[in-house]
Amino acid sequence: MSTNLIEHRGVVQRVDDGLAIVAMETAGCASCGQGGSCGIGKMAAGRPATLLTLPVGSDIHAGDLVSIALPESKLTLSAVLGYLFPxxxxIFGAWLGAALEGSDGATAFxxxxxxxxxxAIARIVIALVPGLLPAPKLIPIASQTQVSQQEFHHEH
Structure with a gap:
């Protein structure tokens, strides 16, 4: 069974204590059809790169071009838990407040x-169910000799 991945390119800025600071390219966000509904596009906010801190293996070094990959199925499950469930x-809480008390205040409460x-339930479920929260993986694409650090400039 093949896993569909959502991938974005980035350049490793530095590696410290098993964590990599990656400047993720966001140039495609301006041309994407999703527009204002995309979380990555909102994080980018017109900047050429967004910085992410991700766990890293020993084979990745500063300056490496990487692909940040996330399983599509895990992202869908997280979206359901993070957006639809709340x-x-x-809506259920509003209905219950209206049914029990009948006032606007009770409905809002x-x-x-x-x-x-x-x-709160989503946080507990994420803590109790291993692997539920998607963990992006860094996949090396190229090393320092092929990628310029200026390719992904960012603001500190």
Whole structure:
């Protein structure tokens, strides 16, 4: 069974204590059809690169061109847990508040409690279920000799 991956290119800026600081290219975000609904595009906010801190193996060094890969199925599951579950819990909380009390205040309070409860449940589920939160992997593409550090400049 093949795994579909979502991949973005980046350049390793530095490696410290098993963590790599990677400048991820975001030039494609301006031309993507998803526009304002994409989280990566919002993180980029018009900058040429976004910095990520990721766990790294011993074969990756500063200056290496890497692919940041994430399994598509894990991202979908995380999106359901992070976006849909809180939204449905908020709607259910609002309905429950309206059904029990009937006032606008109770409806708003029920929505708020449902949303916060969903966030707490999501955090607990992520902590208890190993592998649920997607862990991006760094895949080396090229070494320092082929990539210029100026290719991905960023603001400190």
């Amino acid at each position: 939204a449905f819990a908020m 029920g929505a708020m409690v449902g949303f916060l409860l969903a966030l």
